[in-house]
Amino acid sequence: MNPEEQNKVLQAWQTSAPYWDKHRALITQMFAPITTGLIEEAQIGVGHNVLDIGGGSGEPSLTISCIVGPTGSVMYTDPVAGMVETAQAEAASRGLTNIEFRKCSADALPFPDSTFDVVVSRLSAMFFGDPVTAVREALRVIVKSGYVSFIVWGPEEANPFFTSVNDVFDRFVESSTEDPDAPDAFRFAAPGKLAAILKNAGAENVIERQLNFQIEAAMSFEQFWQLRTEMSESLREKMAGLRPAQLLTIKQAAADAAQRYFVSGKMNFPAEALIVSGRKSAA
Ligand SMILES: C[S@@+](CC[C@H](N)C(=O)[O-])C[C@H]1O[C@@H](n2cnc3c(N)ncnc32)[C@H](O)[C@@H]1O
Numbered sequence: 001m002n003p004e005e006q007n008k009v010l011q012a013w014q015t016s017a018p019y020w021d022k023h024r025a026l027i028t029q030m031f032a033p034i035t036t037g038l039i040e041e042a043q044i045g046v047g048h049n050v051l052d053i054g055g056g057s058g059e060p061s062l063t064i065s066c067i068v069g070p071t072g073s074v075m076y077t078d079p080v081a082g083m084v085e086t087a088q089a090e091a092a093s094r095g096l097t098n099i100e101f102r103k104c105s106a107d108a109l110p111f112p113d114s115t116f117d118v119v120v121s122r123l124s125a126m127f128f129g130d131p132v133t134a135v136r137e138a139l140r141v142i143v144k145s146g147y148v149s150f151i152v153w154g155p156e157e158a159n160p161f162f163t164s165v166n167d168v169f170d171r172f173v174e175s176s177t178e179d180p181d182a183p184d185a186f187r188f189a190a191p192g193k194l195a196a197i198l199k200n201a202g203a204e205n206v207i208e209r210q211l212n213f214q215i216e217a218a219m220s221f222e223q224f225w226q227l228r229t230e231m232s233e234s235l236r237e238k239m240a241g242l243r244p245a246q247l248l249t250i251k252q253a254a255a256d257a258a259q260r261y262f263v264s265g266k267m268n269f270p271a272e273a274l275i276v277s278g279r280k281s282a283a
Pocket residue numbers: 009010013053054055056057058059060078079080083104105106107121122123124125127128129
């Protein structure tokens with residue numbers, strides 16, 4: 001990704017930051033299974049020093065801070081100022097003292113070699129400008145035999161939380177050309193793609209696991225529509241170019257597509273993610 005594209009990505013996340021903060025409670029609840037999956041995979045426990053790359057509005061850093069306890073520590077990182085500010089404010093409001101915040105990009109980590117026990121990254125690797133460099137950086141800053149673990153979305157067709165809305169927009173609004181390496185939620189959905197990047201960057205014992213879970217919350221379609229259309233920069237962009245009547249048509253079509261996932265005031269989508277992990281060489 002060239003610097004201009006990278007800036008565009010970061011600017012989009014800067015605009016998204018207030019919405020991720022606004023919907024924090026629901027996002028935490030909806031994505032709790034992937035936080036748990038990532039923490040279990042990385043075997044994070046009391047006393048560990050953990051680096052979180054692309055921490056966004058604060059997860060998984062905030063959850064890990066409670067797991068590692070006062071003898072451990074968390075270093076939250078994200079290149080977007082708005083994300084760092086909201087995550088830091090949330091940690092302060094919870095009185096967390098074992099967590100530090102640093103504004104930086106995955107491909108240039110401002111830490112000495114062998115600083116952390118574990119590196120994790122939840123739903124962020126898809127937006128890295130140079131994923132191989134980013135994984136090399138992650139391996140550089142962990143101790144020998146330390147673990148790096150990334151969680152990313154699985155295929156679109158296994159994630160109706162996204163497609164029930166995105167597919168309808170795609171029918172009405174032209175999308176930019178599909179580059180499989182462009183920053184996008186599904187950039188690493190193809191099995192083996194992120195694993196190959198970890199191997200290329202020098203990780204050993206690379207493992208890819210499929211995580212199937214439910215995205216659940218007490219929420220109506222109306223609330224879901226607001227959440228999805230506010231959290232996503234590409235949807236906000238598409239909506240801005242639509243007339244009110246067109247938007248109503250799209251919303252109704254999305255409501256029809258998502259209907260079966262909303263029962264008795266509860267939202268319940270099947271979902272699929274991939275956890276890709278590896279070790280730094282012991283040598
Ligand atoms: C989908 S959000 C995930 C945030 C959080 N980890 C979560 O799961 O809620 C993606 C995050 O990746 C961050 N990001 C984008 N480019 C990045 C880069 N080059 N290095 C590190 N993080 C990046 C964004 O700022 C954003 O906070």
